[in-house]
Amino acid sequence: MNLMLLYIDPGTGSMLFSILIGAATTLFFLSKAVWIKLKVLISGKKNGVIQDSSYKKYVIYCEDRRYWNVFLPVLQEFEKRETEITYYVSSAEDPVFSQNFKYVKPEVIGTGNSAYAKLNMMSAGILVCTTPGVNVYQWKRSKNVKHYCHIFHSTTDSSMYRLFGLDFFDSVLLTGDYSGEDIRTLEKQRGLPAKELVTVGCTYLDVLQKKIAEIPAEENHQYTVLVSPSWGKSALLSLYGERLLDPLIQTGFNIIIRPHPQSKISEAEMLDKLTERYKDKANVTWDYERDNIYSLKKADIMISDFSGIIFDYTFLCDKPVIYAASKMDLLPYDAYDIHGENYEGLWEMQTLKNCGILLEEKDFGRIKEVIQNASDSPELKQRRASAKAQAWQHIGEAGKRTADFMIETVQKLS
Known part of the structure; x- marks a missing residue:
């Protein structure tokens, strides 16, 4: 027997290991989703959304700690209103863990396949994030999330995302009215339904x-x-x-x-x-x-x-x-x-x-x-x-306006 046939080079081995880890993570959350569906067969649905123990009304996903200043004013607003919100982060080193929040519930979901598996199977009223590209590559819209919302982390052109970056969101929160023009142009070109565009200001510049x-x-x-x-x-x-x-x-x-x-x-x-x-x-x-x-x-x-x-x-x-x-x-x-x-x-x-x-x-x-x-x-x-x-419109008000939008959106969809 030729033992050379059993050799796997380090690069291929690393790739296979990543695939196995990703598959295992996906299988875990897929199994969880199947279990939820079995429960639904018994308990049914409410308003078309699976009502399971993992359902969260308000969720923010922060893919990297450098976007902390984007979300801080929103989290502070929920804390002020004594309203619970889930904050998904990639690392236990995220700045949220140094805060003494009572109503903000941080949860580490990792990066890459691990994060996407969690996001793809989640159940929520609204998800807000700076991450573009939902429903384009690995990150898919979950059937059990009522509303996907994108918030900008810079005051530049809304079209400076990779292809189809904002196409499959339900709404976009703008720093200024100007950035809505490109979004509407692309919707018409691509035959997309009109997203809800709301100018809230710039959270991170306020910070x-x-x-x-x-x-x-x-x-x-x-x-x-x-x-x-x-x-x-x-x-x-x-x-x-x-x-x-x-x-x-x-x-x-x-x-x-x-x-x-x-x-x-x-x-x-x-x-x-x-x-x-x-x-x-x-x-x-x-x-x-x-x-x-x-x-x-x-x-x-x-x-x-x-x-x-x-x-x-x-x-x-x-x-x-x-x-x-x-x-x-x-x-x-x-x-x-x-x-x-x-x-x-x-x-x-x-x-x-x-x-x-x-x-x-x-x-x-x-x-x-x-x-x-x-x-x-x-x-x-x-x-x-x-x-x-x-x-940069509504200076100093972006956190409040974003929280208002999230709460009002979930109320409308309930």
């Missing part, structure tokens, strides 16, 4: 506004430039790297480089090279903190690309933004079905052109002059205010 106001002013402040790009081949660090950073660091300004969180995963090699290149530069700081507010507060100006953090900085700090010229590939996104290859048709690009300062590669050699000439003006300040009024 950050309070936090940033509490940070004391820096003593002996030195002029600081914050480099905070998106990630991917079209983003600032991948596209320009040291060609921009070399002359920028030579200005002598304090430079904070805050890579996108996904860069640590998808572009680790590139970040390692840049970190090594500038390890001896005293005026360079790398920021990987979960909260961006400390760097935002410290910075006098931001250099970015098409990252949504531009609008965090603009709306919270009201300071000038320089954006580097880059071409975004819209093909993987819903936006392609609206704008084709014309990425400048995006709301965020139009807004950037209106209230930001364009930086082209030919100007990298005179970056210090560009920054010094980027002094604020009453006109730019007014344009930033107009963008803020459009994208």
